[in-house]
Amino acid sequence: MEPMLEQFRSAFEAVPAAVLVVDESGIIVLANADVNELFGYDTGELVGQPIEVLVPEDVRVGHPELREAYQALPHRRTMGSGRDLFGVTKTGRLIPVEIGLNSVHSTDGSYSVASVLDMSATVAEQERTRRAIDATGSAMVMIDGKGKIVLTNNAAYEMFQVPDGALLGLSIEQLIPERFRRRHVVYRTSYSAEPSVRNMGLGRDLFGLRPDGSEFPIEIGLTPIDQDGERVIMATVIDITERVRSEQEIVRQNEDLTRLNDELTQFAYSASHDLKAPLTTLDGILTCLNEDIAEGNLEEAVTNAERAKALAKRLADLIESTLGLAQAESYDAADFEPVDLNRLVEETRSSLGSLFETQGVDLRNDVPPGCLPMTQQIRLRQIMENLIGNGAKYSDTAKQDRYVEVTTEIEAEGLRIIVSDNGLGIPSESHDHVFKRFRRFGNHSVEGTGVGLALVKQHVDRLDGEITFTSSTDGTTFEVVLPSSGPIDRTSQVELSS
Amino acid sequence: MTKINVLVIDDDELDRYLATRTLGKFDVFDNVVELVDGRDAADLIESDGFAENFSATPPSLIFLDINMPRMTGFEFLDYMSELGEDITGSWSGNVIMMITSSSNVEDRERADAYDYVKGYIEKPITAETVKTILATHYGHLGDLQLAP
Numbered sequence: 001m002e003p004m005l006e007q008f009r010s011a012f013e014a015v016p017a018a019v020l021v022v023d024e025s026g027i028i029v030l031a032n033a034d035v036n037e038l039f040g041y042d043t044g045e046l047v048g049q050p051i052e053v054l055v056p057e058d059v060r061v062g063h064p065e066l067r068e069a070y071q072a073l074p075h076r077r078t079m080g081s082g083r084d085l086f087g088v089t090k091t092g093r094l095i096p097v098e099i100g101l102n103s104v105h106s107t108d109g110s111y112s113v114a115s116v117l118d119m120s121a122t123v124a125e126q127e128r129t130r131r132a133i134d135a136t137g138s139a140m141v142m143i144d145g146k147g148k149i150v151l152t153n154n155a156a157y158e159m160f161q162v163p164d165g166a167l168l169g170l171s172i173e174q175l176i177p178e179r180f181r182r183r184h185v186v187y188r189t190s191y192s193a194e195p196s197v198r199n200m201g202l203g204r205d206l207f208g209l210r211p212d213g214s215e216f217p218i219e220i221g222l223t224p225i226d227q228d229g230e231r232v233i234m235a236t237v238i239d240i241t242e243r244v245r246s247e248q249e250i251v252r253q254n255e256d257l258t259r260l261n262d263e264l265t266q267f268a269y270s271a272s273h274d275l276k277a278p279l280t281t282l283d284g285i286l287t288c289l290n291e292d293i294a295e296g297n298l299e300e301a302v303t304n305a306e307r308a309k310a311l312a313k314r315l316a317d318l319i320e321s322t323l324g325l326a327q328a329e330s331y332d333a334a335d336f337e338p339v340d341l342n343r344l345v346e347e348t349r350s351s352l353g354s355l356f357e358t359q360g361v362d363l364r365n366d367v368p369p370g371c372l373p374m375t376q377q378i379r380l381r382q383i384m385e386n387l388i389g390n391g392a393k394y395s396d397t398a399k400q401d402r403y404v405e406v407t408t409e410i411e412a413e414g415l416r417i418i419v420s421d422n423g424l425g426i427p428s429e430s431h432d433h434v435f436k437r438f439r440r441f442g443n444h445s446v447e448g449t450g451v452g453l454a455l456v457k458q459h460v461d462r463l464d465g466e467i468t469f470t471s472s473t474d475g476t477t478f479e480v481v482l483p484s485s486g487p488i489d490r491t492s493q494v495e496l497s498s
Numbered sequence: 499m500t501k502i503n504v505l506v507i508d509d510d511e512l513d514r515y516l517a518t519r520t521l522g523k524f525d526v527f528d529n530v531v532e533l534v535d536g537r538d539a540a541d542l543i544e545s546d547g548f549a550e551n552f553s554a555t556p557p558s559l560i561f562l563d564i565n566m567p568r569m570t571g572f573e574f575l576d577y578m579s580e581l582g583e584d585i586t587g588s589w590s591g592n593v594i595m596m597i598t599s600s601s602n603v604e605d606r607e608r609a610d611a612y613d614y615v616k617g618y619i620e621k622p623i624t625a626e627t628v629k630t631i632l633a634t635h636y637g638h639l640g641d642l643q644l645a646p
Contacts, residue, residue, distance in 0.1 A: 269602075277510075277599035277621075284516040284622040307512060429568055 018116040022051050024109050026067050038118055040090040056088045067112075074103035074110065080119075087116065096123045139237040142225075147172045147188055150232065159239055161210050172235075177209045195224035195233065208237065217244050271322050278315045282308060324382075325455050331378050332462065338372035339380055341417070345406050347381075348388050361392045361421075364405040371408055373415045373482050379459040380482075384419075386452040387478050391421035394476075414465070414484040420477035426469075434469065456480075501528030502636065507539045507574070508532075508563035508597065517561060517597075517623050524628060526636075527559075536569030540577055557592045559631070561623065562615075564598040564605055571596055575612050593635045595619055 012019055012030055018038045021030035031046040039046070039054055046053070055063045079085055079099040086094045096119040104111045133140060133151075139159040142151035152167045160167065160175060172188070173181040187200075200206060200220045208218045221236040285308045292301035345365045349356070356363055373380070384406075391404030399422055409416040426434060435457040460467045460480055469478045504527050506517045514532045521527045533539045539562075564571040575594075595617045596609045609618045616635060619627055 280599050280621050281510065281512050281516065285512060287622075288516065288519055311512070427568060 015115075018118070020046070020051075020114055020116070021104075022112045022114065024071065024111075026051050026064060029111070035116065038089075038095070038116060039087065040093075054087050056086050056094055070101070071103075071110070071112070074112065076100075076102045096120055139239075141167070141172065141175075141235045141237060143172045143233050143235065145192060145231055147185070156237065159237065160208065161212070175208055177207050177215055180207070191222070192231065192233070195222070195231070197221075197223050208239070216241050267326065275315065275318060275322070278311050278318065282311045282315070285311065321452070321455070325458065328379070328382070328455060328458050328462070331376060331459075334376045334378055336374055336376055339375055339377045340369075341371045341373060341380070341384075341408065342367040342369050344377075344381055344384055345388070348385050351385065352389050352392065355389060355392045359392050359395050360397075360402060361395045362401070362403040363388065363392070364403055366405060366407040367417075368408065371415070374484075375463055375482055379463055383456050383459050383480060384417075386456045387419040387480075390452060391419060391423060391476070394425075395421065395423040396425075396473075396475075411481070413481060415482045417480045417482070418477060419480075420475060422475035425473045425476055426471040428471075431471070435467075500639075502526050503528060503558040504530045505539065505542075505558060505560040505562075506530060506532050507534075507536065507561065507566070507571070509535050509566040510563075513563070513621060520623050520625055520628060523625055524632070526632065535566035536571060536574030536577070539574055540569065543578070557635075559635075560592055560594045561597050561619075562594055564596060564609075571598075572608060575615070593631070595631065597621055597623060 009030065012021070012032045015032060016034070018034040019030075019032050020028055020035050023029050028046050028049050028051055031041075033043070035041075036043060036046065051067070052060050052063050077100075079101060080097060085097050085099065087097045088094055098117040098119050100115040100117070102113050104113055134154045136153065137155055139156035140151070140153045141149055141156050144150050149167050149170050149172060154164070156167060157164055167175070173184055176184055198221075200222065206218050206220065207215045209215055217240050219238045219240050221238075223234045223236075225232050225234055285304050289301055289304040289308065292298070292304060342365060345363075345367055349363050349365070355361075388404055388406065395402045402422060404419065404421045407418045407420075409418065435453050457467060463482055465480055465482045467478065467480045469476060471477070504521055506514050506521075508514050508517065518530050518532065521530055531542070533542065562571045562574065569577065592614075594612075594615050596615055597619045598605060599621045606618050609615050617631065
């Protein structure tokens with residue numbers, strides 16, 4: 001034994017790596033300077049000690065058995081790659097190591113030769129990379145040629161709401177909804193055949209799937225990587241739920257804006273047309289007034305002056321109600337609250353008070369006291385004021401006991417509010433035009449702007465309700481149905497379409 | 499002297515007053531009849547005695563408003579077209595001017611589609627307008643006093 005070792009000794013000392021030689025019973029017979037330095041021992045200190053002193057305590061017990069198994073069939077091999085193999089120094093510090101092992105046979109028995117590679121730097125490097133990947137906010141998923149997930153980061157675990165490590169080993173198809181899986185396998189394999197850096201999901205037809213079954217829209221960036229001759233694909237996954245929601249919100253707002261714009265154009269047209277008319281007449285009357293004065297026809301002049309004033313007032317009323325129509329748009333922001341309908345009708349009675357007296361009409365409030373529809377008070381008030389006011393304005397003086405009656409009925413769809421009167425009625429030719437702006441019918445001597453019912457219709461529409469009416473010479477009945485479930489909240493739904 | 503009969507069909511009392519006053523400045527007009535809307539006009543035309551009171555020579559001058567309750571100006575024209583030849587025969591010989599406070603292009607085009615509508619006037623009806631109408635449509639007739 002001795003002469004062989006002597007021959008090897010100087011060679012061993014010269015090897016620029018940590019090497020040691022161990023005999024059949026696991027005793028260290030040779031350890032070079034690099035080994036001593038690595039494990040913190042003095043020269044010669046390790047010789048004669050069992051190899052197990054360099055093995056971490058928690059695996060020391062099983063090590064002899066492994067050693068004997070190796071010696072039964074010794075061969076050249078590499079152990080560990082720094083992640084699961086450690087050595088322990090004299091001071092008890094653990095070092096990640098990679099070990100090359102081989103066997104030597106000589107006349108005095110067989111020996112194992114081990115080269116020990118300190119993996120600390122490599123491991124630290126890997127740790128740094130690992131931390132960098134985890135630090136990124138983008139979810140990263142790396143898959144191998146068969147679609148198995150081999151690497152992920154924290155962001156990916158958070159996105160898919162799974163515990164750390166839960167995604168490793170899964171097939172990538174398990175992260176997408178079932179209906180897309182078969183398709184996806186095809187895409188993946190054809191992509192692997194000809195990979196390129198690209199984005200997927202730009203058409204918003206890609207979704208991710210969480211263990212709880214919830215789906216979310218995603219966009220994926222793909223990068224092929226050649227790793228030691230093996231092809232892997234790195235996928236960066238972005239949750240675009242917010243973006244999709246914003247886009248849908250923009251579309252919705254655009255539709256709203258277009259609609260409002262169309263309404264505004266229509267409104268501007270009809271407003272200018274119908275506001276101009278009294279002005280041209282006013283101009284004519286004033287011309288007559290001038291002529292009357294010039295001709296000395298003072299009586300006629302006075303009459304015309306009175307007419308001019310009445311026209312001016314009519315125009316002012318018209319402008320005010322037209323503004324009311326425009327303003328009705330802005331009531332969308334008002335709160336929905338329970339509104340005491342019985343009290344609202346009473347308030348109408350006092351605000352329209354003199355009208356009822358002048359017309360000799362009785363207002364009957366048959367709304368039960370507990371009736372509290374969930375609605376926008378300002379709109380309901382205008383609806384009631386207009387409907388009740390109309391009932392009074394267009395009363396039939398030929399009839400005795402003229403009245404306007406307000407009752408309610410509770411239905412499955414909501415609350416039905418009924419305003420009926422025994423007035424003049426609406427001529428049947430006009431029934432199709434009842435809710436149009438500036439249309440008036442029947443007796444023009446009654447004050448009115450033709451805007452009231454258009455306003456009522458607009459309010460009812462905004463409250464998602466319905467309005468109908470019946471009318472004859474016996475009287476008119478308007479019925480408004482307000483939905484019982486408040487307004488439809490259009491902003492909270494993100495449409496998932498595939 | 500021969501006179502021209504006039505129909506003013508307009509739902510607005512003041513507009514009728516203004517029209518009648520302007521027409522009154524011209525001697526050539528006789529019998530200015532005011533009607534509230536298309537319905538009343540239709541009733542009048544279908545009534546007995548209309549043909550006598552409203553002779554076709556010289557043709558009557560008719561101012562027809564567009565926006566009226568119960569029956570609008572266009573609805574009135576459509577109604578007249580459906581009445582048949584004997585009435586429309588003499589009817590279409592009249593000078594029908596549509597009057598309106600609307601500068602709506604569509605209304606104007608619609609008016610042009612009726613071949614017996616001779617014109618389209620935006621209110622108010624001025625003396626100048628009346629002069630032009632007289633010159634254009636009655637100027638060829640001999641014995642009319644056309645000046646105001």
